[in-house]
Amino acid sequence: MFDHLISKAQLERFYAHLSSRGFAEIRPYAKGTTSLIFRAKLDEKNVIIKLQRPDSPRQNFAREAEIVKAIESFGITPPLVAYGKFEGLEYLIREFAEGEIIFYADLEKRHLFEIAEKTALLDRLGLDHGQIQGGKHIIIGKRVYLIDFEKANWRKPKNLTSAMAMIFLNDNYISRRVREKFGIDGTFLEEMKQELAEYKRTGRLSGLLALLSCI
Structure with a gap:
């Protein structure tokens, strides 16, 4: 998977380095624009390892x-x-x-609440993820997780509004599936726009959560 990006000798040395630190069952998993990604175990924990690509100058x-x-x-x-x-x-x-990335996951109502609550919490912390609308950084499983904060920064955040736009308001694969599954109509979408505008003005989440409870 990584043959053209890292030499076999260097990869073997990296595996040996990780093994010396207690990691086992190390194997390639995916590749990104700036990283090579591996799965491994540490004791009983499953872990993800992101290694900077040798052809990437970015160190972040x-x-x-x-x-x-x-x-x-x-x-x-x-x-x-x-x-x-x-x-x-x-x-x-x-x-x-x-879990699965939101693009492929079968969203339940509880997931929608958890996404809203966690993105709003990030907003309150003042941290903007920066890539939420791409659909690859929200993991849906027993819990909802946001991952890959490589481009995140302590700046004016728009996590919740970006997530709700992706899931409900924009025209994309995720929003079309959500609208069909939950029977969402134009009235709901207009109310969502109003609640997001209210959230941006006041920071109050109660109206949006009440709207989600009607699904």
Whole structure:
């Protein structure tokens, strides 16, 4: 999977480095624009390992690790396990978020509430994720998790409004499935726009949660 991105010798050295730190069952999982992603186990925990791609000059895992550490007690994202460097390449390890990305998941009503509550919490913390509308960074399982804070920053946040627009208001695969499943009509969408405008003005979440309870 990674043959053209990292040499076999360097990959083997990285595996040996991780094994020396107690990680087992290390295997390739996916690749991103700036990272190579692996699955592994640490004791009984499933973990994700993000290694900076050798062809990527960007080094921002240290900042991402700081952000994850700052918010992990709120249950928004899986806990950080480790941050380090290997042969000049950054890596970040966190617990694995069990579930499916929102693009593929079968959303239940409780998921909608949890998404609203967790994105609103991020807003109150003053942290903007920056990539919520892409649909790849919300994991739906027994719990809802937001992942990959690589582009997040402490700036004016718009997490909840971005999430609700993606799920309900925009015309995309996710919103079409949600509208069909829950029988959402134009009246609901207009009320959603009004509640989001109220949220942006006042920060009050109660009206939006009351609207979601009507689904």
